[in-house]
Amino acid sequence: MTSAKKILCIGAGYVGGPTMAMIASKCPHCRVTVVDIDPERIAAWNSDELPIYEPGLDQLVAAARGRNLFFSTDIEAGIRENDIIFVSVNTPTKAFGLGAGMAADLQYWEKTARQILAFSESSKIVIEKSTLPVKTALAMERILNSRVNGVFFDVLSNPEFLAEGTAVRDLEQPDRILIGSRETESGLKARETLAEIYANWVPREKIITSNIWSSELSKLVANAFLAQRISSINAVSALCEKADADVTEVARAVGMDSRIGAKFLNASIGFGGSCFNKDILNLVYLCRNYGLEEVADYWESVVKINDYQQERFIRNMLGAMFNTLAGKRICLWGFAFKANTSDTRESPAIFVTRRLLEERAEVVVSDPKALKNARMDLAGSAGRVSYVEDPVRAAEGCHAIALLTEWDLYRHLDLRKIFETMEKPAFIFDGRNLLDHRRCFDIGFNVYPLGKPPLTHF
């Protein structure tokens, strides 16, 4: 067990909140405070309705909150009173100026560094939890150690690898914890201090260390590799549709090779989420900055295939539905970027809805957890959109169902009853290959899976 520590996290988002709740839960002798500039978010963390949905998170927070886990807007006091500071603010893609659409927007990051400098009265360990371009720690160090007043900062990189929807499990049983530091005496000591915290529940052999640049880069590369697998199988799904092959069968055969592995080979309407797109673009931008054009082009193709896959889904719908969607009612099953989360950031469903509206279709959005976010994402969209939580009611009177998120509940619906209430011919476009396609066909649907021959009654 480690000695008692006072830990702060700046940024109470999808990473900051759950990660600190896990540390508080596993280190009851440590005091953990999470601060944010957004008072509404902090109020939600202090309420019974947490700002994010994650299986198991409510219980985790409830057990530690008020004991050794605190949520606050007092950033100044947080910085002054704590010795170990995680920084988990957002690092979106830059939307303006040089590098717009590609580079990371580091304004929140730099503001935080300046706040830490302004309010610190003693030396601290500052930990990069956010995903950042390689060499960000250098800028951080330069800002933090720009004053000669006896206060010294060690900067560590400790990227987070949790996935939404499984955050609690991923935090409790991580594949690895990565800690990068300067290889100075003080850097190595700071590295060990952080390792000791994780060692309260993570086996030592899973806590790996590296130089700080390798750590920063490993996070971008891990996401790029994961996304690359999805783009690879999605590219293959297009070929399967032409060649009468079945992408699920191909993925199974390929994934059984232990060198390749079975995970992340599910063909889909494309990857979404707040990170894959932004992190790959960030990697591409870095490569271009270093003059590595071929390397940049290679990684950029992962994003291009992802865009292509989303557009392909719409074109397949159009082609199947007699080249017009105008005036047709299309029901979307799922709006979150993946199952078990309310997060809709960069969800392919946003693209699909906008394209359907462009084609003058009427869209009925259904999702068990993400309707609030869907409403915000689609606010101001021209066209007819309605929101119905119940997937059965949402499909009533529709010409087609497009399944966009792999929520388990869609496997267990009474499809026969749903078919009865729909316009005919009724279509299902399964963007996740979740349903029993043969059964849907037997009920009467025209079924368009991904990367498999369609089952149609024409």
Ligand code: NAD
């Ligand atoms: P988020 O947008 O949910 O949370 C970031 C929080 O930081 C917001 O609540 C925002 O108000 C706050 N913030 C911004 N500037 C601040 C400041 N100056 N002071 C205090 N608070 C401030 O983002 P997130 O999804 O938690 O991601 C955070 C970082 O972690 C990103 O770099 C992301 O790439 C990385 N990451 C995210 C995930 C994920 O699953 N979401 C997983 C691994 C890594």
Ligand code: UGA
């Ligand atoms: C991803 C990584 O998995 C995490 O390790 C990482 O920490 C995180 O990004 C991050 O840096 O933010 P996340 O985006 O939450 O996590 O979720 P994933 O499970 O990776 O799914 C991402 C997208 O890929 C989803 O839209 C999902 O539906 C899609 N996907 C995933 C597929 O289309 N096929 C697959 O086989 C797997």
